[in-house]
Amino acid sequence: MCIRDRYQRRVHGDYYLSSMKLVLFFLMVLTAIYADSCGGNCPSGRCPRCPCGTVPHKIDIAAICQKHSWSQKCCQCIVQHESGGNEKATGYNTNGSFDVGVFQINQMNWGSCSGGEPPCDAERNLKCAIKVYQWGGNTWKLWSTAKGCGCANTPQK
Numbered sequence: 001m002c003i004r005d006r007y008q009r010r011v012h013g014d015y016y017l018s019s020m021k022l023v024l025f026f027l028m029v030l031t032a033i034y035a036d037s038c039g040g041n042c043p044s045g046r047c048p049r050c051p052c053g054t055v056p057h058k059i060d061i062a063a064i065c066q067k068h069s070w071s072q073k074c075c076q077c078i079v080q081h082e083s084g085g086n087e088k089a090t091g092y093n094t095n096g097s098f099d100v101g102v103f104q105i106n107q108m109n110w111g112s113c114s115g116g117e118p119p120c121d122a123e124r125n126l127k128c129a130i131k132v133y134q135w136g137g138n139t140w141k142l143w144s145t146a147k148g149c150g151c152a153n154t155p156q157k
Contacts, residue, residue, distance in 0.1 A: 038050035038052070038053070038054050038088075038090050039053070039054030039055055039056065040054075040056050041053065041054065041055075041056055041086065041088045041089055041090045042089075042090045042091070042092065043089075043091075044091065044092060046092050047090055047092045047098075048092065050090060051090060051098055051100055051118040051120065052087075052088040052089070052090050052100050052101065052118060052120035053088055053120070055088065056086045056088050056089075057086065057087050057088050058084075058085050058086055058087075059085050059086075059087050059102060059122050060085070061076050061079045061080060061085045061102070062076060064079065064102060064122050064126055065079065067126055068126070068129075068130055068133075070133060070138075070140075071140075071151065073151075074140055074146070074149055074150075074151035077145075077148075077149035077150075077151065078103070078140060078143050078145050078146060078149050078151065079102050079103060081145040081148065081149065082099075082102070082103060082104040082143065082145055083101065083102045083103070083104055085102060086102070087101055087102050087120065087121060087122045087125065088100075088101075088120055089101060089102065089104065091104055093106075098118065100118045100119060100120055100125070101118075101119050101120055101121075101122070101124075101125030101128075102122055102125050102126075102129075103125050103126070103128065103129035103132070103143075104143075105119050105125055105128040105129060105132065109128055109131070109132060110128070112128075112131060113127055113128035113131045113132075114127070114128055139151075139152070139153055140152060141153050
């Protein structure tokens with residue numbers, strides 16, 4: 001083997017190793033970004049896991065709100081601000097709990113309305129939202145977005 005052949009092998013081998021390291025690094029960064037945002041379901045990018053998966057699913061906000069006899073205007077405003085109508089939306093709170101679904105139902109409530117499982121589909125989430133609404137005296141006051149929607153303390157019908 002001549003010197004030129006050894007040199008070419010070393011150069012090509014080093015180039016290949018450097019390229020592979022770069023590709024692996026890029027994939028690790030993408031994985032970290034993708035995992036933290038749950039495929040877009042966790043807008044904060046701080047979710048340590050994805051209880052509702054990594055594929056967003058938009059629903060018709062007006063249609064889900066019409067399934068209960070509360071203020072349609074308030075319901076639509078709150079759902080829009082809580083999840084944008086993404087039934088797989090996930091929020092991660094500073095106390096380590098999750099909020100999930102179109103109404104962003106907190107993990108503390110899952111046992112009372114969803115058998116302890118995250119209510120990630122719109123119908124289960126609605127069932128939980130109705131309970132939370134009732135616990136709040138048939139008001140929206142238990143949602144953090146209620147005040148901004150003008151729906152905080154007034155019973156809604």
